[in-house]
Amino acid sequence: MKFVLFFPLTNKNNKHKVSPPLSLLACAAPMLDRGIEVEVVDARVEPGYKEAVLSKMADADMLGVSSMTGYQIADGLAVSAAVRERYPEKLITWGGYHPSLLADQTATDDRIDVVVRGQGELACLDLAEHLGGGRDLAEIDGLSYRKDGAIVHTGERRIADVNDFPPMPYHLVDMEKYIEFNRRMHGDTRRAISYVSSFGCPHACGFCSNPEAYGRKWKGLKAERVVAEVTELVERYDLERVYFDDNNFFASKRRVREICRGLRESPRRFEWFATIRPNQVISFEDEDLELIRESGCTKFMMGAESGDDSILELINKGGEARDVIEATESCRRHRIQPSYVFIFGFPSETWEQMQTTLDFMRKLKEIYADTRTTSLFFTPYPGTALTRLGQEKGYRLPASLEDWAVFDARSVKTPWITDDQKKKVKQIADFYLPWAYPNQLAREKVERSRVKPVYRLFTLACRTRVRTGFYSLPWEWHLARKLRLT
DSSP: OEEEEEEOOSSTTOOSOOOOOHHHHHHHHHHHHTTOEEEEEETTTOTTHHHHHHHHGGGOSEEEEEOOSSHHHHHHHHHHHHHHHHOTTSEEEEESHHHHHSHHHHHHSTTOSEEEOSOOHHHHHHHHHHHTTSOOGGGSTTEEEEETTEEEEOOOOOOOOGGGSOOOOGGGSOHHHHHHHHHHHHOOOSOEEEEOOEEEOSOOOTTOSHHHHHOSOEEEOOHHHHHHHHHHHHHHHTOSEEEEOOSOTTSOHHHHHHHHHHHHTOSSOOEEEEEOOHHHHHHSOHHHHHHHHHTTEEEEEEEEEOSOHHHHHHTTOSSOHHHHHHHHHHHHHTTOEEEEEEEEOOTTOOHHHHHHHHHHHHHHHHHOTTOEEEEEEOOOOTTOHHHHHHHHTTOOOOOSHHHHHTOOGGGOOOTTSOHHHHHHHHHIIIIIHHHHSOOHHHHHHHHHOTTHHHHHHHHHHHHHHHHHTOOSSOHHHHHHHHTTOO
């Protein structure tokens, strides 16, 4: 038996950071253990991917497509349609966040035969059994499909322990493509890849689809397995950096300590980053944070979301703005760069509350100049509590899979934030703050620049703007765009 697993383009121009298609590799691992042949096609790194899929499907039994909300749907539907036209008898299955959240809409499309809701590792094995004639679809948990003009949803699938699954079969893809693609896209000289050590998140932030798609479950690989797999990957691919792409890497303190001790003792040294919540940072003792730093961790990626406590309460963040202040101070003491994401334009958020967040971002930079902040705008993804609130306030969700296929998070318009407010937020957060308080990388860039006086002038002018809060006639912003300094 043979399965072809396809990862569509995530955006039309294919200009985002590219990580290995870990969701597909996770599904492939148990199938390979059972003797099922698996081929992976990743549209982001493989030219002529549509023909590659069609060629590999000639002797395959099923096409599996992984999709998130947005352009992946459009690309996935195009390839599914091509497979349907050439091989009308072959099974086409979709999984991932979007199909799991909107299984009804997805299963309605006649280019798709079966939707897998939630974890796909064991579902793929069950589908192989079905294709072999040994099991009816109705007997398999976590599926949605059409039958006699109606959509059938089978029972919910229990979340499996990730420790029961084999290691990721990285050999199914050309890892060098991901390493080099990211180096070209981001000008990074270091060899790096992503690794996932856990599944799920126990928290219930109101803007996140994870609780709806997978429940508030968290399961982590055992520490000794993480250390063994990561160090082996570092050796095999000569890596200098590893991104732990977990939803919540630090959910278990005991596991984190064991992993860090193992990485610290490894003869091969490398940097690593991971996601963490601000209140998790401040819950660690100084000796824990020192251990984390000594093991190679140089950056914490955190969702701060807002500097206004009433907004944090609205989005069910489970923390306060002062937690972010304390986390930043801890990061400074232990030489770990805090990298925060802030989200503007939540339903019912006022301009005054957005200004509070912008001022809060300034305070973080004043505490620790190497603090990195990223600004985003709230996007109403399916299945979240805040999306439901947004619908009450006038936002209309796409009504079909085709409509979701043209959904672009960067251009979503919500009725409670104006274009002028968005422009002002981006000017302050993405231009004035970074120029006013340049991090170490930016400072080094300035020192190497032949136009050092210009950079220093911009820094002085932007810092004055940020400290006074006066942003009228933004000549620095216009000049920087003209000189391509941003």
